[in-house]
Amino acid sequence: MKGLSYLALIVLLAVMAFSYKYAWWKPAIDWKRPRVLMYHMVREHIDGAKFNKLRVTPAEFDKQVAWMKAQGFHFVTMQELQDNWGKHPEKTVAITFDDGYLDNLENAYPILEKYQAKATIYVVVDRHDRDWSTYKKAHHNSGELAREPKLSDEQVRFLANSGLVEIGSHTLTHANLDKLNDAECLHELAESKQQLEQMIEQPVTSFAYPFGIYSQRDVELAKQVGYQNAVTTKEGIDAQQPDFMQLQRIKISGKDSMFAVKCRLKLGKREG
Numbered sequence: 001m002k003g004l005s006y007l008a009l010i011v012l013l014a015v016m017a018f019s020y021k022y023a024w025w026k027p028a029i030d031w032k033r034p035r036v037l038m039y040h041m042v043r044e045h046i047d048g049a050k051f052n053k054l055r056v057t058p059a060e061f062d063k064q065v066a067w068m069k070a071q072g073f074h075f076v077t078m079q080e081l082q083d084n085w086g087k088h089p090e091k092t093v094a095i096t097f098d099d100g101y102l103d104n105l106e107n108a109y110p111i112l113e114k115y116q117a118k119a120t121i122y123v124v125v126d127r128h129d130r131d132w133s134t135y136k137k138a139h140h141n142s143g144e145l146a147r148e149p150k151l152s153d154e155q156v157r158f159l160a161n162s163g164l165v166e167i168g169s170h171t172l173t174h175a176n177l178d179k180l181n182d183a184e185c186l187h188e189l190a191e192s193k194q195q196l197e198q199m200i201e202q203p204v205t206s207f208a209y210p211f212g213i214y215s216q217r218d219v220e221l222a223k224q225v226g227y228q229n230a231v232t233t234k235e236g237i238d239a240q241q242p243d244f245m246q247l248q249r250i251k252i253s254g255k256d257s258m259f260a261v262k263c264r265l266k267l268g269k270r271e272g
Contacts, residue, residue, distance in 0.1 A: 034092040038249040042108040055254040075117040077166035078206040095119040102149035122170035122208035132174035160200035168206030190225040235269035
């Protein structure tokens with residue numbers, strides 16, 4: 001009898017921990033409020049790698065997009081999201097990718113095409129052989145992200161002309177804006193916009209703050225050079241009257257189960 005009571009207590013604690021972590025019992029945030037999802041890579045994990053949370057496997061990404069499609073989600077780019085804010089249908093979602101990895105084309109794009117799902121890719125202009133993880137934390141010097149293949153300019157143009165992908169800016173060098181003076185910050189913002197526009201021969205109006213590190217100065221400079229919307233790494237779902245230069249996103253991790261992804265779409269973030 002004592003053993004059964006102990007087992008029941010263990011089960012109860014496990015259920016409580018699970019409920020706290022995922023908050024599955026909470027009501028969904030109004031589905032009229034759009035969801036913006038943040039991805040980086042769509043590729044297989046690397047054994048022992050530090051940044052596998054940035055790697056969503058192709059099989060998992062397919063399951064996620066298939067589920068959204070089956071649930072009636074409406075896929076938009078970031079500029080479309082802003083242009084139609086308040087007029088979009090329920091369950092509107094903007095898929096975004098940071099940095100400009102080659103797997104966005106090789107692995108993610110075929111899945112986007114399969115389900116006719118739109119996305120926005122924030123491209124670092126000087127993205128090749130650059131280990132920007134050290135710009136945030138110096139001890140992240142493994143070179144892991146530098147070794148990840150990036151999109152070529154020709155591939156960026158292909159995606160921009162696909163009808164499914166918007167190209168946004170992620171600065172020239174994936175800069176930590178907090179470490180730059182005003183002139184350096186302005187250069188990163190303006191020059192990346194100009195070079196990407198020349199590359200794809202289209203306006204570049206969407207921006208993502210590298211590392212999610214920014215200040216009000218950076219917001220004002222981004223507006224000054226002509227960006228119309230910008231995303232952060234702050235987790236959540238924006239209200240009906242958002243600041244379009246500080247939009248929240250829902251982080252999709254390579255370590256998330258499908259259940260966790262559904263909960264994040266429902267609530268905007270993991271609660272526990």
